[in-house]
Amino acid sequence: MAFMSISVSRSHEIRPAVIEIDIGQPKIVKLKALTNFEALIAGTSSKQGRILKHSDEDPNYEKFRSLSQTEFEQKVRFFLPAWIAGLDLRLNGKKIALSVEKITVRKAQDKTLPRLTEVNIIGAKPENVRRLNWSLKSEFGTNIIRIKTDDRGPIKAYWLKDGEEKNIIINKRPEDSDFQAFSTFVNIGFVHIFPYGLDHVLFILGLYFLSTRIKLLLFQVTLFTIAHSITLALATFRAEFQIAPLVIEPLIAASIIFVAFENFFTDRLSKWRSIMIFAFGLVHGVGFSGVLRETDFSEIDLLVALAGFSIGVELGQILVICIAYLLVGCWFRRKWWYRRRVAQPCSILIGIFGIYWLLQRLIPSL
DSSP states (O other): OHHHHHOTTOSSOOOOEEEEEEOOSSSEEEEEEEEOHHHHHTTOOTTTTOOOOGGGTOHHHHHHHTSOHHHHHHHHHHHHHHHHHTEEEEETTEEOOOEEEEEEEOOOSOTTSOOOEEEEEEEEOOSSOOEEEEEEOGGGOOEEEEEEOSSSSOEEEEEEOTTOOEEEEOOOOGGGHHHHHHHHHHHHHHHHHTTTOHHHHHHHHHHHTTOOOHHHHHHHHHHHHHHHHHHHHHHHHOTTOOOOHHHHHHHHHHHHHHHHHHHHHOSSOOHHHHHHHHHHHHHHHHTTTTTTGGGTOOHHHHHHHHHHHHHHHHHHHHHHHHHHIIIIIHHHTTSTTHIIIIIHHHHHHHHHHHHHHHHHHHSTTO
16 A cells, blocks of 8 residues: 555556667667657656546647647657757767657547657767667656667567666577567566556455455456457557557546455455456556557567566566565455455555546546
């Protein structure tokens, strides 16, 4: 509960920027950044933890959203010096001076979905790059970086949070690539749940407080992970599978309310609840939709990334259950008063957080 109180509003983040760093070219380093500059320019970033509600949340965002591609490109061009100043790319310990090569504002197919802008950036590259250091200022939010060393070799990906720095030793040995890609996305899936996915954590805790029986818990969590992976895979391989955050975010909050308050009235896993867990898993998966698709991996690499991410999600959920069990389950679960004094009050508190998020997402002025 102390973890929950750290930041109520940081329940689900804005879509992270995807930045490819290509150090395989002679004499130059190339960066290709794909992000929602409309949100950044409007002052909305994952640092503030605000859930993007498009026109309902920020009038400035709606203003930028209505601009044509050419008009918004001018806004991006004006904003880019500040954004590039927030990038810190070092090769072999030397900071690389970066300049803009090209700006491409993607056509808005649906105004309820983010319109992404691609920016191509270049800089001079030292010889024999062996070490890469990267960070992006926390005010610009979360970013996924992809390190490309040549046209044939593997691409390593890292998910960085709120100004996190990454130090990378460049290793071109292909035999390490598959395992590294897999382990990287296991870590991404893990941190997507713990400690950064507060809404997922509360949902899993809601499942935990229904029953402390391990088999029952693992069944529910695995059912949730399978559903989560289905929608993530659809969003990755099918570009048209996109649902606006305006719809998804309230549904995620509603799922927390459902499991929390059902715990108050029952202590058994009904068939109906299993169906709802699977349905809400589908909804939670859409909350991460499209990010892997934008990484430009091959289909094989995407399958490896999806597998690693799903396993990481499962491991993160199991960790949440283990922590809850060590804090309250192993000490009190056999007490006659456990349900009345622990499970029900905690479930009500989780439900209150869910209600707050639901109202916040439906009524942005709150």
